[in-house]
Amino acid sequence: EAQVTQNPRYLITVTGKKLTVTCSQNMNHEYMSWYRQDPGLGLRQIYYSMNVEVTDKGDVPEGYKVSRKEKRNFPLILESPSPNQTSLYFCASSLIPQPIGNGELFFGEGSRLTVL
Amino acid sequence: KNEVEQSPQNLTAQEGEFITINCSYSVGISALHWLQQHPGGGIVSLFMLSSGKKKHGRLIATINIQEKHSSLHITASHPRDSAVYICAVGGSQGNLIFGKGTKLSVKP
Numbered sequence: 001e002a003q004v005t006q007n008p009r010y011l012i013t014v015t016g017k018k019l020t021v022t023c024s025q026n027m028n029h030e031y032m033s034w035y036r037q038d039p040g041l042g043l044r045q046i047y048y049s050m051n052v053e054v055t056d057k058g059d060v061p062e063g064y065k066v067s068r069k070e071k072r073n074f075p076l077i078l079e080s081p082s083p084n085q086t087s088l089y090f091c092a093s094s095l096i097p098q099p100i101g102n103g104e105l106f107f108g109e110g111s112r113l114t115v116l
Numbered sequence: 117k118n119e120v121e122q123s124p125q126n127l128t129a130q131e132g133e134f135i136t137i138n139c140s141y142s143v144g145i146s147a148l149h150w151l152q153q154h155p156g157g158g159i160v161s162l163f164m165l166s167s168g169k170k171k172h173g174r175l176i177a178t179i180n181i182q183e184k185h186s187s188l189h190i191t192a193s194h195p196r197d198s199a200v201y202i203c204a205v206g207g208s209q210g211n212l213i214f215g216k217g218t219k220l221s222v223k224p
Contacts, residue, residue: 031210033210033212035212035214040216041216042202042214042215042216042217043202043204043214044214045211045212045213045214048210048211048212050210056209056210056211058211058212059211059213088157090159092159103147103164103206104161104164105149105151105161105164106161107151107158107159107160107161109157109158110157110158110159
């Protein structure tokens, strides 16, 4: 089944404790991206990747790191989480880098992160 | 001013009604997406448009590049259409900017 898988789905952690949210897709997609969703602010892009070893900052990259060492995986790293990173996080992928061509976006189920 | 504006923010309709959700943007784009988010939180892509009009079942999406405006129409609305509908515009570099969403509630 074609899917984007995020883990963990739910996490409560404490300030400063490094964590990684994994994202994996099984569709051989070139484009992958991370978003956070907050009440009143909607979805905002954190980082995106047009292909392996190519990553770019979105609108809110501060406090986050990413890597794209292989096509299927795009982990989101919070080196020193802070309470303002409490949010709902989504990973998405697309066959063709946006916006060229028929780049339908496929989203993971979301990861709800709470930083105390 | 937000770069992507959706209207209305909230919409309540009776089952069977024709629904229109609007999206206006102020930046240059290469494509526009309509997304659906159900109360459980999952997000599904409905359409990606770069010009003209697309139709899928009871859903129709249009875009006017010159006017920087897109509309999502739902014909013969049903309670299962209740969700948040999100417009997102894509730049040429791979970045995406989202509207804040329109919360639709369809009453039986």
